[in-house]
Amino acid sequence: MFLERVWNVCSSSVYQFIYLLIKIKYNKFKIKTMFRILLIFAFLFPSTLNALVFDGKFIQGHFIVGKTQPETEIWIDKKKVKVSKDGFFAFGIGRDRKYDIVITSIKNGKKNRITKKIQKRKYKIQRIDGLPEKKVTPPKEVYERIKKENKIISDARSVNSNLTFFKNKFKPPLENAIITGVYGSQRILNGKPKWPHYGIDFAAKEGTQIKAMLDGTATMVEKDLFYTGGTLIFDHGHGISTLYMHMQKIYVKKGQKVKQGEVIGTVGSTGRSTGAHLDVRLNWFGTRLDPMTVLNIK
């Protein structure tokens, strides 16, 4: 974190310029000495800081909260993102992203560009056999239904509100739950390769209370989706949403505001599910992120 901060300070254009000047004049200096000089400069003249600070890692699937000065405009690649009044913004790295990510900030006409390398991950291969065949390869009659449901889900995920709950700490949705499925796994259902698994599966008894991981607003409440059964989506601001799936009972209504820790429903086995469990997900708009990067559970 500290090094990250130092680097971000030094990657702003003012500092790159000073760095260059020092280098030309005293090229015998080592990098460490250079950092020290720049840090002292930053302490003496804090107004020159156009620094971006990131909480999170530039690893596939990771969720990242950025902090900049208020009234700065931020672009993640070519996408302009919301910046809160106090300078917070959110984004994430997709499961398979390989190319570098470019973060551009503009404040008072001054442009600052940071390029970050993305660290790759290895994902598990998960085989599940014995699923009812019609749930693995859905019959033609349900294509329309699935299409409609996907649209409802993607609409909820595209909400771009001014809420800023995303910058708070998440809490696990269940107590003492056993993790049975992780993010990114390539699923092979009844021998057929399928979409990767984008959630965290928690095994728990049917009827176990589920608690909201974070404050938010319910943007989708569906009792019976083909794949995910009883499903809830919450908006936490700036395109960050969470999903709860396969629920037995749902206690919230669409548009309802919930507090972290509030009971929102119970664990079930609805939709395409082989047993009672809760599947939770985390998104930055259409990008599916690893909920583990915010939950910190082993």
Ligand SMILES: [Zn+2]
């Ligand atoms: Zn799952």
